[in-house]
Amino acid sequence: MSKQTNRAMVTVGLLAALFIGALDSTVVSTASPRIIDSLGGLSLISWIFSIYTLTTCIATPIFGKLGDLYGRKSVFAIGLGLFIVGSVLCGFAGSMTELIWYRALQGIGAGALTPVTFTIVGDLYPGKERAKVQGIFSSVWSIAGLFGPLVGGYFVDYISWRWIFFINLPVGIIAVLFIFMYYHESFEKKQKSIDYAGALTFTIGMTALLLALLTGGEEYAWTSPVIIGLFIVTVIFMALFLRIEKRAEEPMLPLSLFRTSVLTVPYILAFTTRWTVMGVTVYCALWLQDVSGYSATFAGLALMPMSIAWPVASTLSGRLMYKLGAKALIIFGSALAVAGSLLVAIMSSDSPYLIIVASLVLIGFGMGCIVTPSMVIIQGAVGFQMRSVATSTNTLMNSLGQTVSVAVFGLVFNAIVTHNTAIELALGIHYVFILMLAVAVVNLLVALFLPPSSRLLNHQQ
CATH class of the missing domain: 1.20.1250.20 (MFS general substrate transporter like domains)
Incomplete structure (x- = not known):
């Protein structure tokens, strides 16, 4: 530089x-x-x-x-x-x-x-x-x-x-x-080979997948020919994409990024943590207003401490990860997310407001302890010439986690809430929270597969 x-x-x-x-x-x-x-x-x-x-x-x-x-x-x-x-x-x-x-x-x-x-x-x-x-x-x-x-x-x-x-x-x-x-x-300018075929097949396959997830259950039934057709297009073009990436001189998405646990585990965490975030963001406010009976203002205030705990934890984890270890911080954050998700999953209509806020603070603090160390691990595990694509892959996994989670949560919710009664509404949100807890547990189990912190931090230059 x-x-x-x-x-x-x-x-x-x-x-x-x-x-x-x-x-x-x-x-x-x-x-x-x-x-x-x-x-x-x-x-x-x-x-x-x-x-x-x-x-x-x-x-x-x-x-x-x-x-x-x-x-x-x-x-x-x-x-x-x-x-x-x-x-x-x-x-x-x-x-x-x-x-x-x-x-x-x-x-x-x-x-x-x-x-x-x-x-x-x-x-x-x-x-x-x-x-x-x-x-x-x-x-x-x-x-x-x-x-x-x-x-x-x-x-x-x-x-x-x-x-x-x-x-x-x-x-x-x-x-x-x-x-x-x-x-x-300071960047070396030389003749580059652009992976046009990979970019094209990825664009078609990913567009089909996202359209299916974004419109399924809303504009079209999940079993409709349109949605089924989109999923078929996704499978065909993503298979072509993977085949092209194996042979490309400069692959758009190098498959080598997924061959080591130093990168694969943070990528999976980027996908799974987004389920917890979206479950809380979308359905906790709905629960507070339509089940617990709080006003929209109080529902918004309940989410605010989570938005404060997250940046606090992000900043602290960035300063402490070399003292406590990146793996230890990520496991700690994942455990906090499980604890917060458990409290959310066992909520009832008359749960104390402060308990709800406390569960969201746990989740927010947990997310902050996961996100920052994961990003540092990813960037340290690759050289300068692959740092940008390695970072963008993490962002992509975040976005996919968000989109897939919203679709799956909506599928579960809509399967239960057919008549929009108060009982059905509470039950539908409750099952979403149970699924959110299950993914949080998976997130914690995945974090355990991270290599030792000494190996992770040895990559950092």
Whole structure:
């Protein structure tokens, strides 16, 4: 890395970029009613979220590989540029259909923000410093989740819903300027072989899978020809993708990443931990309001301590992982997640409010103890030339965990809640919580298969 790079200023720029990407999902949720009032298209509202998830998932590993081939700086700039352009177009959208297309563009840009940002941090900071800084960056998502509804609510109530998108322009410009002015990347320029066939088959297969998961049980029955057809397309093209990756000179997603437990276990954890997060985020608020009878305000306040515990744990784990061991911290965090999920699973309609809050704090603290050490392990297990794609694969596993968990939880919930009675509603959410607990237990068992901490941390350079 060039000596002219100003790490502090680059870090500020990266934090700004990551924050607007993380903030985007929460503020859009807050503004949904006003968007419908302004643009109409109530039947299409779910697609402003679904299309963003779809394009982000597809773009993430592609941008990750491009970051290794052509350097982080240019790929980051392209991704952030697409995100900003997409944001501005969203702000000017004149119909729901236009907004959906612009959200797709925004999602493509977002596919570069998270993985390339974390990769640059991994390049800038070695060993123990990397762990501390990654802890700070990992907490951005929780902070955005905490402030997103407030920011979105302010824009919606006092200015316009369009400003939830326009605000990304000034912040994004600041991030771009900081990166271009202060980040001087040393990167060897040589002829590269691009895995076009791998990118194409991955895009088709992943698009089919995500469309099936995002529309199954909602727009189409799970047994409908459309959903079955999408799953068949997924199997065919993902099989082709794997075959291509085995032979490609520069595979888009190197299969070697999944041949060592140092990487495979953190990737599985990235997938399974997202089930716990989505189960709590979606169904705890529903339980508190529709089963326990609390107001929407109290339901939101119950989730807030989890959003505080997560960044606190992320920061602490980044500072302590070299003293206590990465494996010990991840197992500890996984055990906390199990304990919190158990408390949630045994909740009743008259459970004390503080007990519910305590269970969510346990889960939030547990997540913080898992995420930061996992990211540091992944980045330390590979060299510079594979760090970007290794990081983006972790982001992809997170996104897949989120999408698959929402689909499976919805399948379980809808199978039980057929008449929308209070008893059925409570039972449906309860079974979701039991499934969430089961996945948390699996998460803990997977964490036990991590190599010893001495081996994990020996990778860190």
